[in-house]
Amino acid sequence: xxxxxxxxxxxxxxxxxxxxxxxxxxxxxxxxxxxxxxxxxxxxxxxxxxxxxxxxxxxxxxxxxxxxxxxxxxxxxxxxxxxxxxxxxxxxxxxxxxxxxxxxxxxxxxxxxxxxxxxxxxxxxxxxxxxxxxxxxxxxxxxxxxxxxxxxxxxx
Amino acid sequence: xxxxxxxxxxxxxxxxxxxxxxxxxxxxxxxxxxxxxxxxxxxxxxxxxxxxxxxxxxxxxxxxxxxxxxxxxxxxxxxxxxxxxxxxxxxxxxxxxxxxxxxxxxxxxxxxxxxxxxxxxxxxxxxxxxxxxxxxxx
Numbered sequence: 001x002x003x004x005x006x007x008x009x010x011x012x013x014x015x016x017x018x019x020x021x022x023x024x025x026x027x028x029x030x031x032x033x034x035x036x037x038x039x040x041x042x043x044x045x046x047x048x049x050x051x052x053x054x055x056x057x058x059x060x061x062x063x064x065x066x067x068x069x070x071x072x073x074x075x076x077x078x079x080x081x082x083x084x085x086x087x088x089x090x091x092x093x094x095x096x097x098x099x100x101x102x103x104x105x106x107x108x109x110x111x112x113x114x115x116x117x118x119x120x121x122x123x124x125x126x127x128x129x130x131x132x133x134x135x136x137x138x139x140x141x142x143x144x145x146x147x148x149x150x151x152x153x154x155x156x
Numbered sequence: 157x158x159x160x161x162x163x164x165x166x167x168x169x170x171x172x173x174x175x176x177x178x179x180x181x182x183x184x185x186x187x188x189x190x191x192x193x194x195x196x197x198x199x200x201x202x203x204x205x206x207x208x209x210x211x212x213x214x215x216x217x218x219x220x221x222x223x224x225x226x227x228x229x230x231x232x233x234x235x236x237x238x239x240x241x242x243x244x245x246x247x248x249x250x251x252x253x254x255x256x257x258x259x260x261x262x263x264x265x266x267x268x269x270x271x272x273x274x275x276x277x278x279x280x281x282x283x284x285x286x287x288x289x290x291x292x293x294x
Binding site: 072075077082 | 157181184185187188258259260262263264265266267269270271273274277
């Protein structure tokens with residue numbers, strides 16, 4: 001897992017949060033974890049295949065998730081229902097898609113799987129056997145913790 | 157949902173975008189309302205019906221504008237429109253076949269909302285930039 005894979009996700013999050021939420025994003029201290037697991041209540045998992053393989057986990061605190069969707073919808077949200085979860089999945093999907101475009105600029109061609117959303121902080125994702133880098137993405141409505149676990153398909 | 161900075165400088169397209177954002181907002185209100193699903197279903201069905209037709213008209217008008225001003229990324233933009241129009245059509249067919257399930261409609265409403273914000277907020281703004289570079293709409 002190379003730290004340089006992180007930058008495209010940071011750039012994509014800055015761009016998507018500015019356009020969709022009118023929010024600035026600061027990057028917190030990176031940390032390495034042995035297992036990919038949820039940090040907060042609202043979670044989106046996206047698989048990556050191609051030149052890089054692995055998983056992405058977007059973990060949003062509940063209050064941040066509700067506020068993000070409230071900003072987009074222009075009305076308050078009170079629970080992590082199918083509407084809120086689907087919207088979070090789409091935001092994560094858009095960020096990941098844009099990050100893949102940035103990565104293709106470094107000659108890495110990757111595809112992403114449709115987002116899977118789950119609520120709760122229990123457990124780890126069994127599909128991940130590699131280490132993950134967790135990037136705290138700090139905004140004034142809360143901190144999104146993005147865990148990136150990617151390895152090069154050809155051993156680079 | 158509509159923001160003034162979404163304007164691209166074409167009166168027709170800007171008013172259509174405003175209409176779309178307004179319809180999506182009322183779609184979300186109906187989908188997320190407190191009343192029983194049966195009570196909200198009429199509004200959900202009529203908004204979906206309206207949007208299915210309105211995106212066809214809007215995409216056609218927006219693509220005509222792009223052609224008129226010689227917008228260089230017209231084909232890529234049309235492909236994005238086609239994919240979205242197809243998604244709406246597929247969803248309309250699906251609910252016709254399987255009925256209006258509340259969760260499925262909520263998921264769809266969220267997809268439409270995020271798509272519209274990202275598309276108008278990013279892709280369509282490039283048309284606005286192009287119009288400004290060309291010195292306003294011809």
